Amino acid sequence: MTFKGISIACSFTTFGLYAVLILSLFYFFRTETLWDALFSERTLFSIRLSVVAATISTFLSVLIAVPSAFALSRYDFAGKKAVDTILELPMIVSPAALGAMLLIFFNNPLGLWIQDHGVQFVFTFYGIVLAQFVTVCGVSTRLIKAAMDEIPVRYEAVARTLGASPGKAFLTITLPLSRRGIVAASILSWAKALGEFGATITIAGSMAMKTETLPIAIFMRLASAEIEGTVVLILILVSIGLSILYIVRILSRGDSYA
Amino acid sequence: MPEIRLLKVSKHICRDVDLTIRDGEVFVVVGTTGAGKTTLLNVIAGVTDYKGKVLIDGVDVNGVPPQKRGVGYLFQGLALFPHLTTASNIAFGLHARGHNKRAVNDRVLTLMEMMRITHLSGRYPHMLSGGEKKRVALARSLAPSPNILLLDEPTSSLDHQTSKYLRSELLFLLKKLAVTTVYVTHDLREAEEIADRIAVMSKGKVEQVSTPRNLFFDPRNRSVAEFIGMPNIIECTGSRVLASGLVEVESGDLRILLPYDGNNLAKIAIHPEDIYLSDVRDPGPALNRFTGRVDEIIHQGATVRVKVSVDKMMLLTEMTQDAFEEIAIEQGKEVNVVIKMRRLRYVEA
Secondary structure: OOHHHHHHHHHHHHHHHHHHHHHHHHHHOOHHHHHHHHOOHHHHHHHHHHHHHHHHHHHHHHHHHHHHHHHHHHOOOOOHHHHHHHOOHHHHOOHHHHHHHHHHHOOOHHHHHHHHHOOOOOOOHHHHHHHHHHHHHHHHHHHHHHHHHOOOHHHHHHHHHOOOOHHHHHHHHHHHHOHHHHHHHHHHHHHHHHOOOHHHHHHHOOOOOOOOOHHHHHHHHHHOOOHHHHHHHHHHHHHHHHHHHHHHHHHOOOOOOO | OOOEEEEEEEEOOEEEEEEEEOOOOEEEEEEOOOOOHHHHHHHHHOOOOOEEEEEEOOEEOOOOOHHHOOEEEEOOOOOOOOOOOHHHHHHHHHHHOOOOHHHHHHHHHHHHHHOOOHHHOOOOHHHOOHHHHHHHHHHHHHOOOOOEEEEEOOOOOOOHHHHHHHHHHHHHHHHHHOOEEEEEEOOHHHHHHHOOEEEEEEOOEEEEEEOHHHHHHOOOOHHHHHHOOOOEEEEOOEEEEEEOOEEEEEEOOEEEEEEOOOOOEEEEEEOHHHEEEEOOOOOOOOOOEEEEEEEEEEEEOOEEEEEEEEOOEEEEEEEEHHHHHHOOOOOOOEEEEEEOOOOOEEEEO
C-alpha cells in the first residue's frame, strides 16, 4: 500500500469510527418516539436554549479572543507567557472541575457580591452562557492566534508607512486577512459550546424548562433509562451541529487569496 | 525634499551607523546579504525600534510613528495586500490619510497610467506577474506623495530583461519626482547605474560613501575593494584617439582600446571577471588581446583568482571553478589574455 493509500485509509478509519457510533443509534430508533420527542415543549426549549446560549457565548468569546490573540501574536509584554499558558486551562481541567471552580467562585465574597449586585449566575441561563464562555474562550483565542501568526507582520508595517494607525492597520489588514481563521475558530467554539455539559450542569443545574440544554437533557433521559428518547435527542444534537458546520463551511468557501 | 541623518544608529547587526543622505539624491546602499541594509531602511521608516537618532530635515523623528514620517517604503517581499485589488492597494495610503473619494480615484488613475498598469486595476496580487507586482507596489508607495522613498531590492527576483527595463524606468521616475531616495541592492552594477552616491555596508557598518566612480577607483579599505570585486586600476601614461568614440590608452608598454569620446583619461578600472584567460589563441581581431604569464593561482571555493603578468603589469583575473578546469593553465606558464572592451570603467584627468 502506498503512503497516499495509508493516509487516506487512516482518514476513513476516523470517519468510520464516528459513522458507526451514529449508525448504532438507529438500533434503538423509533419513528413515533422521534415525533413525540421532537415536538415536545421540553425538547424544543432545550434546542432553543442550547442554540441561543452557544451563540451568545461564542460571540462573547470571539469578541475577547480577537484582540487577545492579536496581542499575543504581535506584542511582547510582561506576563505574556502566563497568559499564553492559562489559555490551555479548559483543556487541562475537566469541564466538571471548571464548573466547580465557577461555583466555588460564586460562593466567595467577590462572587457573592457579583450575584447580589450584578447578574445571578448560579442555576440560571447566564450561568449556562458563562460556563460555555469559560470553556471555549481559551480555545478560540488559541485558534485565532494561530491564524494571526500566519499573517506576516510586514503587511501591518507597510500599512503603517502608508499612513494607517496601528488600529486602522489591524482593522483593514490583519482582521480581513485572518477572517478564515476567525470563522473557523467561531465554528469550532460554537460546536464545543453546543455540546458543553460538565461545566454547565455544575453551575446551572438541570432544571427542566429553565437550564436544561440538549446535552443535559440527553444525560437526564439516559439517567432515567429512556434509551429511545436519549437516541432521538442525540440525533437532534448531531443533526443541528453537523448541518450548521456544513453550511458555514460551504459559505466560507472561495475565500482564499492565494 | 528632505535630508536624512542617522546618528549613532544601532539595531541588530548595525552598530553606531552615522550617515547623511542629501536632499533629493538617489542614495544606494550596497552590501552582501546580512550586512544590515534592510535594517537601515526599517530604522528610517520607523517600523522597528532602534538606538541612536534619526533626523529628517534636522528634526529628530525618534518616537514619531511610521505613519507620520512621510516615508514611502517598497519592501523587499513587496507585501501587496492579498485581499485588495491593484487599485485598492494603491488607494490604501490615500484612504488611510483621509483623502476624499474623488481625490483618491484621480490619484490612483494617474499613478496607474504613470506605471502603465491601468489594465491591472481590478486584479488581485496573486493574478499578477513579478514585474507587475513591483509596479503596483511602487505605485502604492508613491500614492501618498512621500518626501522620502525607501526601496528594498526593487528589481530582485525579476528576469534580467525585466529588471533592466524596470531600473531604467525607475531612474527616470526618481529624477522626475526629485524625491530623496534610499535604494538598497546587493547588485553593484545596478547601484552604479542608478546612484548619485553609494554606501558600501559590511557587517552592520558603513565602510565607504562616495560617488560610483570614486568607489571603483578609490576603495577605502580591503572590505570595500573585495565587495567591488578587486578591480585592476591602471594608470594611463598616454592616449590617442583612433576613431570617433574609440581611444587607445597607454600604460607602460600595454595598449588598451576602449570606447570613449575624448582624449583625457587618467585611470581605467578592469574587473577581474572581465578578463578572460585562454590556453589557445582565439580567432578574431586582436583587440585587447595580450600574452601574459601566470604568477599565482588562488582557489576560493566556487571561483578561482589568477594573477597574470602582462608587460610588467600584474592583472588579477577571476573565473568560475568550472571555467578554470576547462583551460590548461599552470603557474609560470604563458597564457592568452583578453580584456572585455565594453565593460571598462574610466576616470578622466
